[in-house]
Amino acid sequence: xxxVTFALAHGAERVxxxxxxxxxxxxxxxxxxxxxxxPIGTMLALLRAGPTGLALAAELVQAARxxxxxxxxxxxxxxxxxxxxxPGKILCVAGNYAEHWxxxxxxxxxxxxxxxQTFIKPVTTLIGPDDQIRLPGEICTAVDYEGExxxxxxxxxxxxxxxxxLDHVAGYANFNDVxxxxxxxxxxxxxxxxxxxxxxxxxxWFDTFGPLGPWLVTADEVxxxxxxxxxxxxxxxxxxxxxxxxxxxxxxxxxxxxSRFTTLxxxxxxxxxxxxxxxxxxxxxxxxxxxxxxxxxQLGVLRNPVGAATYTRGDFDA
Numbered sequence: 001x002x003x004v005t006f007a008l009a010h011g012a013e014r015v016x017x018x019x020x021x022x023x024x025x026x027x028x029x030x031x032x033x034x035x036x037x038x039p040i041g042t043m044l045a046l047l048r049a050g051p052t053g054l055a056l057a058a059e060l061v062q063a064a065r066x067x068x069x070x071x072x073x074x075x076x077x078x079x080x081x082x083x084x085x086x087p088g089k090i091l092c093v094a095g096n097y098a099e100h101w102x103x104x105x106x107x108x109x110x111x112x113x114x115x116x117q118t119f120i121k122p123v124t125t126l127i128g129p130d131d132q133i134r135l136p137g138e139i140c141t142a143v144d145y146e147g148e149x150x151x152x153x154x155x156x157x158x159x160x161x162x163x164x165x166l167d168h169v170a171g172y173a174n175f176n177d178v179x180x181x182x183x184x185x186x187x188x189x190x191x192x193x194x195x196x197x198x199x200x201x202x203x204x205w206f207d208t209f210g211p212l213g214p215w216l217v218t219a220d221e222v223x224x225x226x227x228x229x230x231x232x233x234x235x236x237x238x239x240x241x242x243x244x245x246x247x248x249x250x251x252x253x254x255x256x257x258x259s260r261f262t263t264l265x266x267x268x269x270x271x272x273x274x275x276x277x278x279x280x281x282x283x284x285x286x287x288x289x290x291x292x293x294x295x296x297x298q299l300g301v302l303r304n305p306v307g308a309a310t311y312t313r314g315d316f317d318a
Contacts, residue, residue, distance in 0.1 A: 026057055083216040092118065104280075147294035168255060171218040174301070180209070229296070
């Protein structure tokens with residue numbers, strides 16, 4: 001199934017299932033068929049219900065197809081949100097494709113003596129398909145794209161063995177780990193590995209720097225997450241073209257590693273790294289008016305326009 005979160009005309013959000021060129025409104029079907037207590041009010045509620053929730057969603061789609069009332073919305077008319085609008089955690093992996101290391105002038109590490117390098121993005125980075133990536137302005141004028149596969153957790157777990165890790169995945173989606181490559185810090189300070197690291201980390205945190213979507217495709221439809229083709233395009237020009245088979249650490253290994261440190265919960269997002277072709281390799285960064293598309297095999301196209309900064313430093317001064 002392709003699960004979406006969409007907004008109605010009055011702003012309320014609903015969970016739906018893509019059915020051809022239409023979307024089944026799960027809450028509408030549940031209410032009309034006497035299942036008003038069904039756990040489909042939000043995507044998090046649906047994911048927390050586990051396999052039972054996904055099975056119910058599939059039943060509601062069948063009921064909508066058989067019903068006399070029209071519980072569908074034309075997909076083209078809907079404003080889609082990020083499929084999981086309020087995840088508990090957005091966990092990301094840096095440097096998980098060998099060619100991405102090489103384009104930075106570094107040797108790709110082997111697994112021996114190396115572990116996944118993980119970091120967290122704030123939930124305020126998250127936006128949905130067709131939402132605008134807003135450039136931060138003077139504090140960061142070098143903004144890059146990073147197309148990535150995201151695994152969306154469906155079952156809680158801690159210390160998950162790699163061989164069972166994919167059992168904890170509800171589905172997958174496209175993600176863009178938008179990154180500020182260089183910050184303009186006016187405070188006098190010495191350059192050091194510490195300041196360089198935190199500048200890199202803070203460059204991941206700007207609002208709108210985490211596009212997700214257009215939908216969550218359930219794991220049963222995707223199959224092997226290590227055999228998916230990925231492309232990132234800017235204004236229709238292919239910038240990144242790779243396959244998830246080139247990951248240094250597989251999705252399962254990444255989940256196992258992260259779960260050694262934190263309990264994974266339904267709705268958590270794990271972004272699994274980006275292939276080569278990022279703008280930093282050529283000094284080609286995003287500008288107002290650009291359109292970025294991340295397309296992963298079976299997962300659709302995540303499209304986001306790029307806009308100029310909408311605020312300045314003084315906007316937040318007391």
